[in-house]
Amino acid sequence: MLAELRGLNEECGVFGIWGHEDAAQISYYALHALQHRGQEGAGIVVTNGEGFQVIKDEGLVNEVFAGNRLNDLKGHGGIAQVRYSSENGRGIENVQPLLFRSTTGSISLAHNGNIVNAVELREHLERQGSIFQTNSDTEVLAHLIKRSSGSLTQRDRVKKALSMLKGAFAFVMLTEDSLMIAQDPNGLRPLSLGKLGDAWVVASETCAFDIIGAEHVRSVEPGELIIINNKGIHSERFAPAADSAMCSMEYVYFARPDSDIDGINIHMARKRCGKRLAREVKIDADVVTGVPDSSISAAIGFSEESGIPYELGLIKNRYVGRTFIEPSQELREKGVKMKLSPVRQVVNGKRVVMVDDSIVRGTTSKRIVTLLKEAGATEVHVVIASPPLVSPCFYGVDISTDSELIATNRSIDEIRELIGADSLTFLSPEAMLESIGRPDTTKNCGQCLACFTGEYPTDIYSDTALPHEKERVR
Structure with a gap:
C-alpha cells in the first residue's frame, strides 16, 4: 500500500x-x-x-x-x-x-x-x-x-x-x-x-x-x-x-521485489503468500488486482493459483509523493485519489479481489474500496498477504501505538465492515512463514513477528514502551 x-x-x-x-x-x-x-x-x-x-x-x-x-x-x-x-x-x-x-x-x-x-x-x-x-x-x-x-x-x-x-x-x-x-x-x-x-x-x-x-x-x-x-x-x-529474527515487514512490504534477504527473493516470497491466500479462501470473482507497488507480486500469485485473471485495476501516480503535504482533513481524504486511480474499464461491473500487503489504520483501505466501487465494481473482496497488525514496533518501523492499528481489539468482521469490503481475509502467521520460506531454525522460523503477535525478540525498555504497554516490558 x-x-x-x-x-x-x-x-x-x-x-x-x-x-x-x-x-x-x-x-x-x-x-x-x-x-x-x-x-x-x-x-x-x-x-x-x-x-x-x-x-x-x-x-x-x-x-x-x-x-x-x-x-x-x-x-x-x-x-x-x-x-x-x-x-x-x-x-x-x-x-x-x-x-x-x-x-x-x-x-x-x-x-x-x-x-x-x-x-x-x-x-x-x-x-x-x-x-x-x-x-x-x-x-x-x-x-x-x-x-x-x-x-x-x-x-x-x-x-x-x-x-x-x-x-x-x-x-x-x-x-x-x-x-x-x-x-x-x-x-x-x-x-x-x-x-x-x-x-x-x-x-x-x-x-x-x-x-x-x-x-x-x-x-x-x-x-x-x-x-x-x-x-x-x-x-x-x-x-x-x-535467535534470528529478521523483520517480517521486509518480506511483506519494505524490501524491493528484486532484492534477496538471506537467500530468499522478495518477489517470489510475496508471490507464494498470494498463492497461499488463494488456497485458503475461495472467492467467486471476475478479476484480481493489487495495490501498487508492494502488493503486485502477491496479486499475481493469487491470480495464478485461483485462475481468476489479473488486471491493472489500480494505477499509481508516481509524481505526487513528497510534494503532497498534509492540508485540511477534507483535502486529506482526497489524497488517495492523487495517489491512485481505478481503471474503470477493468473494474466496472466486475467482482474484484483487491490484494494488499497489510492494513495499518484502515483509512486508506477504506478509500481504495470506495474508489473501486465508485468506478463500478459490484463487489470488492480484500485479501491481505500478511496477518493483522496488532502491536507497535520498536525496531525502526513507524508503528508506535496500539491506537493507530485498526486490528487491535477488533474482529476480522469488524474490520471488514469499517473498510466497506464484501469480504476480508488475512494470512495467518504460520502460513506467512511457510510461504516466505525462512529456515525453521527458531520458534519464529528466523523472523520477528512482534507486530503480528506482540511477542518481542528483545527486551523492550521503559523508554520505548508506551504507558499502556508497560506490562509488556521484560
Whole structure:
C-alpha cells in the first residue's frame, strides 16, 4: 500500500564501500536503488585516508546531489544513507551519515533500525558530560566509542560500545583507515556483503548491488562485526548470535521485489503468500488486482493459483509523493485519489479481489474500496498477504501505538465492515512463514513477528514502551 498515506515507514537504507577510487559515485547509484527505504534525506561521507568529505541534505537523492556536487567527494572508502525520519527526528542535523571529528580519531556512522535502550544510554552519557548534537539514536554509539577506555584498541572500543546496544541496528562506520559493519545479535534489519572487483561493498538490500554491478557474497551475520581495510577483510563477534529474527515487514512490504534477504527473493516470497491466500479462501470473482507497488507480486500469485485473471485495476501516480503535504482533513481524504486511480474499464461491473500487503489504520483501505466501487465494481473482496497488525514496533518501523492499528481489539468482521469490503481475509502467521520460506531454525522460523503477535525478540525498555504497554516490558 502507499506508505505516504497509511503511515507505515521504514527508518532508512545504508551503503558502504572500501577499496574503490570512485567510492562517492558508486554510493550515489546505490542510494538510488535504496531510495524506497527513505525519501526525506540522503548523505555520503568519503575518505581518502587523510580526512573526510561529506555532502548530505534533506530531500531525494537526485535533489541532494544535483549538479556537480559529487565531484567534490574524492576517496576510496565511503558510507551513505537514505533516510525516513519520524516527527522528532527531522532536520538537517539528523540526516546521516553523522560525522564526528576528533584529534584522537574521527569516525562517521550511518544506521538502519532503532536502539530500544537509546534514551537510557543517552541519559547515562549526558551525566558523564557528553553533549549531543542530534536527536538520532545513532549518535549514542559514537559517544560510547569515544568514552571507552583509551587503553583499548579502536576495534575493541567499537565492540564494547556495540555490546551495550539493545534493539535493531545495522551499522556502517567509516574511519580514515577502515570500513566497519555491524549487525544486531538478532539480525532484525537486513544487511548484505558484496564484492565489486577488488572492492568490498555492503548494503541494506541486494538491489543496490545489481545497479552497481557488484556480486552478492553473503548476509552479515547477527552479532557480527566486519572490519575492512587495505589489509583485507576481518570478521569477529561483538556479541553471541541470538535467535534470528529478521523483520517480517521486509518480506511483506519494505524490501524491493528484486532484492534477496538471506537467500530468499522478495518477489517470489510475496508471490507464494498470494498463492497461499488463494488456497485458503475461495472467492467467486471476475478479476484480481493489487495495490501498487508492494502488493503486485502477491496479486499475481493469487491470480495464478485461483485462475481468476489479473488486471491493472489500480494505477499509481508516481509524481505526487513528497510534494503532497498534509492540508485540511477534507483535502486529506482526497489524497488517495492523487495517489491512485481505478481503471474503470477493468473494474466496472466486475467482482474484484483487491490484494494488499497489510492494513495499518484502515483509512486508506477504506478509500481504495470506495474508489473501486465508485468506478463500478459490484463487489470488492480484500485479501491481505500478511496477518493483522496488532502491536507497535520498536525496531525502526513507524508503528508506535496500539491506537493507530485498526486490528487491535477488533474482529476480522469488524474490520471488514469499517473498510466497506464484501469480504476480508488475512494470512495467518504460520502460513506467512511457510510461504516466505525462512529456515525453521527458531520458534519464529528466523523472523520477528512482534507486530503480528506482540511477542518481542528483545527486551523492550521503559523508554520505548508506551504507558499502556508497560506490562509488556521484560
